[in-house]
Amino acid sequence: MKAKITLKDIARELEVSISTVSKALKNSEEISRDTKEKVQAFAKLYNYKPNNIAISLKNKRTKNIGVVIPAIVHHFFTTVIRGIEKYANAHGYNVIVCLSEESFDKEVINMEMLANGSIDGFIMSLSSETQQKGDYNHLKEVTEQGIPVVLFDRITNEIDCDKVVIDDQLGAYMATKKLIDQGRRKIALITTDDYLSVSKARTQGYRKALQESDVDINESRILKLSTMEMDEERIQQFFDTNEVDAVLCVNEIFTVYSMRLVQEKGLDIPNDISFIGFTDGKLSRYANPSLTVVAQHGEKMGEISAQMLIDKVESEEEEESFQTKILEPTLVIRNSTIN
Amino acid sequence: MKAKITLKDIARELEVSISTVSKALKNSEEISRDTKEKVQAFAKLYNYKPNNIAISLKNKRTKNIGVVIPAIVHHFFTTVIRGIEKYANAHGYNVIVCLSEESFDKEVINMEMLANGSIDGFIMSLSSETQQKGDYNHLKEVTEQGIPVVLFDRITNEIDCDKVVIDDQLGAYMATKKLIDQGRRKIALITTDDYLSVSKARTQGYRKALQESDVDINESRILKLSTMEMDEERIQQFFDTNEVDAVLCVNEIFTVYSMRLVQEKGLDIPNDISFIGFTDGKLSRYANPSLTVVAQHGEKMGEISAQMLIDKVESEEEEESFQTKILEPTLVIRNSTIN
DNA sequence: TTGTACGCGTTATCAC
DNA sequence: GTGATAACGCGTACAA
Numbered sequence: 083m084k085a086k087i088t089l090k091d092i093a094r095e096l097e098v099s100i101s102t103v104s105k106a107l108k109n110s111e112e113i114s115r116d117t118k119e120k121v122q123a124f125a126k127l128y129n130y131k132p133n134n135i136a137i138s139l140k141n142k143r144t145k146n147i148g149v150v151i152p153a154i155v156h157h158f159f160t161t162v163i164r165g166i167e168k169y170a171n172a173h174g175y176n177v178i179v180c181l182s183e184e185s186f187d188k189e190v191i192n193m194e195m196l197a198n199g200s201i202d203g204f205i206m207s208l209s210s211e212t213q214q215k216g217d218y219n220h221l222k223e224v225t226e227q228g229i230p231v232v233l234f235d236r237i238t239n240e241i242d243c244d245k246v247v248i249d250d251q252l253g254a255y256m257a258t259k260k261l262i263d264q265g266r267r268k269i270a271l272i273t274t275d276d277y278l279s280v281s282k283a284r285t286q287g288y289r290k291a292l293q294e295s296d297v298d299i300n301e302s303r304i305l306k307l308s309t310m311e312m313d314e315e316r317i318q319q320f321f322d323t324n325e326v327d328a329v330l331c332v333n334e335i336f337t338v339y340s341m342r343l344v345q346e347k348g349l350d351i352p353n354d355i356s357f358i359g360f361t362d363g364k365l366s367r368y369a370n371p372s373l374t375v376v377a378q379h380g381e382k383m384g385e386i387s388a389q390m391l392i393d394k395v396e397s398e399e400e401e402e403s404f405q406t407k408i409l410e411p412t413l414v415i416r417n418s419t420i421n
Numbered sequence: 422m423k424a425k426i427t428l429k430d431i432a433r434e435l436e437v438s439i440s441t442v443s444k445a446l447k448n449s450e451e452i453s454r455d456t457k458e459k460v461q462a463f464a465k466l467y468n469y470k471p472n473n474i475a476i477s478l479k480n481k482r483t484k485n486i487g488v489v490i491p492a493i494v495h496h497f498f499t500t501v502i503r504g505i506e507k508y509a510n511a512h513g514y515n516v517i518v519c520l521s522e523e524s525f526d527k528e529v530i531n532m533e534m535l536a537n538g539s540i541d542g543f544i545m546s547l548s549s550e551t552q553q554k555g556d557y558n559h560l561k562e563v564t565e566q567g568i569p570v571v572l573f574d575r576i577t578n579e580i581d582c583d584k585v586v587i588d589d590q591l592g593a594y595m596a597t598k599k600l601i602d603q604g605r606r607k608i609a610l611i612t613t614d615d616y617l618s619v620s621k622a623r624t625q626g627y628r629k630a631l632q633e634s635d636v637d638i639n640e641s642r643i644l645k646l647s648t649m650e651m652d653e654e655r656i657q658q659f660f661d662t663n664e665v666d667a668v669l670c671v672n673e674i675f676t677v678y679s680m681r682l683v684q685e686k687g688l689d690i691p692n693d694i695s696f697i698g699f700t701d702g703k704l705s706r707y708a709n710p711s712l713t714v715v716a717q718h719g720e721k722m723g724e725i726s727a728q729m730l731i732d733k734v735e736s737e738e739e740e741e742s743f744q745t746k747i748l749e750p751t752l753v754i755r756n757s758t759i760n
Numbered sequence: 761t762t763g764t765a766c767g768c769g770t771t772a773t774c775a776c
Numbered sequence: 777g778t779g780a781t782a783a784c785g786c787g788t789a790c791a792a
Binding site: 088089090100101104105108132133135136137139140141 | 768769
Binding site: 084085086129131132133134135136138139144146154155157160161163164167171176177178179180181188192194195196197198199200223226227228334335338339341342345364365368369370 | 423424425468470471472473474475477478483485493494496499500502503506510515516517518519520527531533534535536537538539562565566567674677678680681684703704707708709711
């Protein structure tokens with residue numbers, strides 16, 4: 083086992099000073115040709131690489147980005163991470179991923195761990211518990227310390243920072259409109275409690291589309307579930323007691339599960355009943371029938387988040403200007419709606 | 422913006438020495454009651470937290486684990502990360518995730534970035550390109566430097582380190598056996614090229630089960646696809662030209678896609694044809710019909726990997742003993758097979 | 761009881 | 777051209 087070699091080791095071995103070695107490796111003009119060649123050859127031979135930690139301590143820059151998300155088994159978050167990784171790596175940054183598992187406490191603990199020097203900035207999406215409590219002090223503390231934060235998808239207006247979202251209201255609006263255009267009138271919405279910022283916006287879009295088309299809004303056709311668990315029973319019950327000819331769901335899982343339920347009831351998709359979901363993931367693509375969805379462009383969102391964060395991190399000036407990027411959702415038409 | 426406060430700041434403010442502050446915060450016996458209280462109160466007031474980077478530099482311990490995986494959009498890897506996170510966080514470690522995107526070069530670059538002091542050890546699964554090339558020098562270098570490595574799922578015997586896998590051969594064997602027991606004889610296998618360690622093992626298990634039951638192995642019923650893309654055409658063609666009554670697939674996507682194909686041909690699952698896949702993910706659970714699978718227990722795998730790594734990291738002695746943990750796969754029976 | 765000095769690995773400044 | 781020194785933030789052995 084050959085341990086990592088340091089500047090000091092090289093200096094001792096070559097009988098020069100540490101600073102000479104440091105300069106030689108940086109090809110400094112002050113150092114003689116001879117010495118430079120000697121040092122560089124030795125460094126290459128022993129595969130010298132500067133120690134990141136020492137550099138971080140000196141520069142007060144870690145080149146690490148902290149990503150805190152509620153869950154990783156959701157395809158959407160997975161694509162966002164991928165986008166972040168892509169941009170971050172291309173710019174020399176590493177990504178530290180922490181999961182809050184939808185828990186406020188875990189979110190706080192994770193942020194505190196990372197905020198003590200481990201990262202240059204945060205990219206995060208709030209846990210449902212955090213949005214429910216409405217307690218954002220951990221975010222405030224971090225921003226007050228001057229650590230840049232980018233919020234995406236599940237955001238809050240109580241914090242001044244850069245934000246990236248898709249226009250959830252528009253997405254739901256487009257989807258609902260589409261269903262109406264196809265002659266559907268009994269359109270159900272399966273969503274989560276309104277404390278989740280995204281669910282709220284989507285519900286608004288749904289209502290807006292119905293109102294604009296003079297379709298009555300029947301409150302019993304709106305099913306609100308907890309984010310945490312998929313409440314199979316309530317979905318089952320919902321379809322048993324409601325007559326609907328189209329369904330808009332705020333995520334893939336609700337959609338796919340619902341589709342199977344109605345299929346078991348003998349209904350044909352999309353002829354008897356249409357379905358549109360959110361998130362363009364594998365579940366949607368490989369469902370049977372394949373699912374029409376509102377694509378959220380997670381990877382793009384990740385890239386933009388990373389870009390905004392790194393811009394802030396690397397900008398010298400302490401400008402207090404924050405922007406919110408709103409991405410346009412896209413309707414991906416597949417076979418769960420009449421085409 | 423109140424910047425981070427350091428020991429030095431506290432010392433200056435309270436007009437004591439830095440070491441006094443340091444000791445006081447650690448409740449050292451050497452420090453007087455008075456001073457301790459004064460210092461601790463001040464520290465709490467200004468929310469002092471030690472700087473992780475400085476501690477890392479001093480201790481030569483980062484409390485970071487580097488995770489390098491080929492992809493994150495695969496549900497299996499996602500569950501592994503979750504398991505790693507769970508164990509690591511509970512033990513005060515952060516997880517730095519890097520994606521190789523199945524590329525050898527990216528894998529190497531990522532490891533080099535992290536190996537220069539950013540992490541205490543690696544948990545990784547090899548990219549398909551790496552397994553194809555059979556070039557493991559980047560792993561050798563890292564282990565020679567004394568950085569502990571745990572390989573999971575896609576492993577190699579060329580590197581001495583801890584490993585965690587499921588018994589892929591057994592999994593495929595169990596699945597195939599199950600199909601045979603249900604009277605199937607024309608059992609297809611849809612897999613990837615043999616350079617992927619897991620695919621190879623699974624193919625062996627498939628063959629073994631058939632041989633043991635004296636079922637002829639028809640090579641044309643084995644379809645080998647590249648890992649990279651889902652070759653929809655070749656799968657289509659495969660089912661057009663082969664008559665099969667059961668299919669074993671090495672991942673969820675192949676399975677779900679194949680199921681849709683045969684359903685479009687008018688076949689009934691599971692009566693006309695049975696399906697078994699690998700990985701117990703969402704796709705399987707929410708497929709229609711729901712999919713019988715060989716569960717890989719990704720989360721468990723992640724936890725064990727993290728445990729093995731942290732044990733090595735924290736063990737003082739430099740024992741050169743490595744173990745390979747083999748997890749038992751489980752057959753999860755659902756509706757894509759006759760029950 | 762408190763403070764000094766040193767080291768972790770690196771770089772920047774300044775002196776020789 | 778080269779090297780000594782200080783600094784980043786912390787912890788600790790040792791000195792006072």
